Amino acid sequence: MEYIDLKQCILEDNEQMADQVRKLAAEKKFFLWNIMSSPGAGKTTFILSVLDRLGSGFRIGVIEGDIESTVDSQKMQTRGVPVVQLRTGGDCHLDAPMIMKALEKLPLDELDIVIIENIGNLVCPAEFDLGADLPSMLLSVPEGDDKAIKYPLMFSVCRALMVTKIDCAPYFDFDFDALARNVGALNSSLRIFPLSARTGEGMDDFCRYLAGLVSEKITRK
Amino acid sequence: MEYIDLKQCILEDNEQMADQVRKLAAEKKFFLWNIMSSPGAGKTTFILSVLDRLGSGFRIGVIEGDIESTVDSQKMQTRGVPVVQLRTGGDCHLDAPMIMKALEKLPLDELDIVIIENIGNLVCPAEFDLGADLPSMLLSVPEGDDKAIKYPLMFSVCRALMVTKIDCAPYFDFDFDALARNVGALNSSLRIFPLSARTGEGMDDFCRYLAGLVSEKITRK
Numbered sequence: 001m002e003y004i005d006l007k008q009c010i011l012e013d014n015e016q017m018a019d020q021v022r023k024l025a026a027e028k029k030f031f032l033w034n035i036m037s038s039p040g041a042g043k044t045t046f047i048l049s050v051l052d053r054l055g056s057g058f059r060i061g062v063i064e065g066d067i068e069s070t071v072d073s074q075k076m077q078t079r080g081v082p083v084v085q086l087r088t089g090g091d092c093h094l095d096a097p098m099i100m101k102a103l104e105k106l107p108l109d110e111l112d113i114v115i116i117e118n119i120g121n122l123v124c125p126a127e128f129d130l131g132a133d134l135p136s137m138l139l140s141v142p143e144g145d146d147k148a149i150k151y152p153l154m155f156s157v158c159r160a161l162m163v164t165k166i167d168c169a170p171y172f173d174f175d176f177d178a179l180a181r182n183v184g185a186l187n188s189s190l191r192i193f194p195l196s197a198r199t200g201e202g203m204d205d206f207c208r209y210l211a212g213l214v215s216e217k218i219t220r221k
Numbered sequence: 222m223e224y225i226d227l228k229q230c231i232l233e234d235n236e237q238m239a240d241q242v243r244k245l246a247a248e249k250k251f252f253l254w255n256i257m258s259s260p261g262a263g264k265t266t267f268i269l270s271v272l273d274r275l276g277s278g279f280r281i282g283v284i285e286g287d288i289e290s291t292v293d294s295q296k297m298q299t300r301g302v303p304v305v306q307l308r309t310g311g312d313c314h315l316d317a318p319m320i321m322k323a324l325e326k327l328p329l330d331e332l333d334i335v336i337i338e339n340i341g342n343l344v345c346p347a348e349f350d351l352g353a354d355l356p357s358m359l360l361s362v363p364e365g366d367d368k369a370i371k372y373p374l375m376f377s378v379c380r381a382l383m384v385t386k387i388d389c390a391p392y393f394d395f396d397f398d399a400l401a402r403n404v405g406a407l408n409s410s411l412r413i414f415p416l417s418a419r420t421g422e423g424m425d426d427f428c429r430y431l432a433g434l435v436s437e438k439i440t441r442k
Contacts, residue, residue: 038341038343038364039372040365040368069371071367071371120259122341122342123345124313142261143262147260151341152289171389
């Protein structure tokens with residue numbers, strides 16, 4: 001019997017292309033940052049807040065992933081940054097070949113950071129290595145503190161977890177200690193940043209962390 | 222060249238099994254209700270609230286879908302209802318064959334309603350017909366009013382949309398009229414129920430609607 005594990009094939013092909021993306025990012029010396037989350041966790045608002053804080057110090061481009069619509073990339077364009085919209089037309093995640101196609105459309109020689117806003121989905125995007133320097137995720141307070149138990153792969157593959165919408169924590173039963181315990185059991189090196197893109201609380205802390213990582217990479221130019 | 226569209230094959234196989242599920246639900250005269258949403262939209266809390274309201278009038282069983290963990294089915298068991306936990310171990314959606322397996326474990330002759338709590342994912346579950354009498358979804362206020370534009374398939378396949386966590390609407394910029402417009406453009410027959418499982422607001426309206434649908438089916442016994 002011939003046994004073809006198609007999923008394995010897809011992931012191996014993806015991994016090869018992710019290596020090509022890593023090579024390109026090393027050559028062109030830009031920092032590639034993948035942001036994942038559930039729908040509505042606040043990725044777009046968070047990215048706009050980062051652009052407002054770091055846009056003067058770093059040259060930033062954005063890759064917007066969506067199943068349909070261009071509403072998010074329109075918001076990014078208000079900040080005057082180069083944006084590439086990826087429309088998957090149904091696919092529930094971005095993969096490395098899509099990222100390579102998007103990178104070809106960006107002025108990479110003029111960029112320090114390329115931000116990827118992934119599809120809103122806490123499951124499938126975690127399976128696809130995009131070659132990013134920083135794979136990261138948002139978890140919003142209204143989603144609850146038990147998500148690491150239920151969606152463990154996402155919390156395992158990320159290096160930074162931004163806990164968003166903390167300004168509404170008083171209205172939800174969100175236990176930050178329980179989150180830290182659940183996350184710690186899966187991925188002890190995951191850095192947790194509680195923040196609110198709306199009020200600005202915690203944004204400076206996060207941006208210092210990000211600026212440190214980016215500077216470390218691009219000053220090796 | 223031989224061209225095999227594997228996705229098409231998977232969906233066709235699923236559709237055949239969904240027909241078998243429909244046949245079983247007609248024979249055994251139970252009402253099958255599929256509940257989908259993003260992670261953290263409040264499916265479990267909502268179902269517990271429905272059990273508290275309708276549990277005395279109807280005999281209800283629950284199928285819990287999760288990638289990992291049994292935390293939700295443990296909560297269901299506090300209500301004394303029969304529960305089957307489906308662990309997908311990575312898969313991002315439930316399909317009709319899984320539902321058939323779960324139904325075989327439930328005392329169908331003694332049930333009026335079988336509730337399916339799908340995987341938290343606004344994308345892939347929408348592609349898989351489970352043979353349900355009522356395919357439905359939750360959208361929580363914190364997720365935002367633009368989700369129908371970005372995840373159109375989910376809003377297209379459902380018959381009921383429960384807008385949850387309306388008790389925290391004052392803290393979010395959620396435009397109910399915008400949601401209704403976006404939804405109406407996709408699926409004019411989708412019924413919208415604003416509610417809060419925490420405060421109980423809107424729950425009686427929804428439960429009257431559900432009880433009507435269930436009674437219509439099971440009184441044909």
